[in-house]
Amino acid sequence: MPDEKDQFDTQNDEQIKNGENLDSQTTETEITADLEELHVDLSxxxxxxxxxxxxxxxxxxxxxxxxxxxxxxxxxxxxxNYKRRTETEFSNLFKYAAENFIKKILPVVDDFERSLKHLAESEENSSVTDGIKLIYEKLMKILDDQGVKKIDTVGKPFDVHFHEALLQQKDEQQPPHIVLDELETGYLYQDKVIRHSKVIVNEDFHVEDTAPDETTKEEQL
Known part of the structure; x- marks a missing residue:
């Protein structure tokens, strides 16, 4: 009997141990699964x-x-922009290289023209006149070769880009704002105005003519 009891106790202990082992394995599995799930969540x-x-x-x-x-x-x-500006400035430097020199020559041209006008009016010293005229024509030819041109003025509408009005006169035979006379010649160098023409401009006489009519109407009223 004692042997059977001992055997039973031994079996019972083994079952308990096996149960504990199963519980332990189950717990470890659950923990491992939880850890893996947590690791997945963290990942x-x-x-x-x-x-x-x-x-x-x-x-x-x-x-x-x-x-x-x-x-x-x-x-x-x-x-x-810098490249275009530099190219333009460089081009203009050559294009208008003689501008300052030509400006200094223009008063000499004016002197020639005044002298020729005076000699033509006096009708004296024809040989001297011919000599001065020849020199003047050569000088104007040189300026023309350099691209210097006179600005057309008389009979042209007044244009602030080319003309400088010094006086106004009334000429009913001409339209208003027409250049009546030129006091000093203007010049273009290439396409640039280097001296404006000094001119006399026709008045806008139509404005003056209408003003008295309005005054007369007011007086009649």
Missing amino acids: VENKEKEIEELKLNFKKAETEKNELQDRLLRKIAEFD
């Missing part, structure tokens, strides 16, 4: 954070790229 959360960081970095990089591209385009535009 997903970390991945989401990494994705958000990548999105932010990409957006930041794209913004910086756009800013650099805008700066590059502005620099290119500034360089193109």
Whole structure:
């Protein structure tokens, strides 16, 4: 009997141990599963954070790229403007290289023209007149070869770009604002005005004519 009891107790102990082992294994399995699930959750959360960081970095990089591209385009535009301006200035430097010298020559041309006009009116010293006229024509030929031209004035409408009005006169035979006479010749050098023509301009006499009529009407009323 004692042997049977001992055997029973031994079996009972083994069953208890087996049960404890099963419980322990179950607990370990559950813990392992929980840890794996937690690890998965943490991994997903970390991945989401990494994705958000990548999105932010990409957006930041794209913004910086756009800013650099805008700066590059502005620099290119500034360089193109600088290049065109430099080319224009360089071209004008050669185109109008003789401008200052020609301006100093113009008073000499004026003296020649006044002398020729005076000699023509006096009708004296024809040989001297011919000599002065020959020199004047040679000088004007040189200026013409350099692109210097006289500005047309008499009979032309007054234009502030070419004319400088010194006086006004009334001539009812001519339209208003027409240049009646030239006091000093103006000149173009290439396409640039280097001296405006000093002129006498016809008055706007139509305005003066209508004013008395209005006064008369007021007096009649």
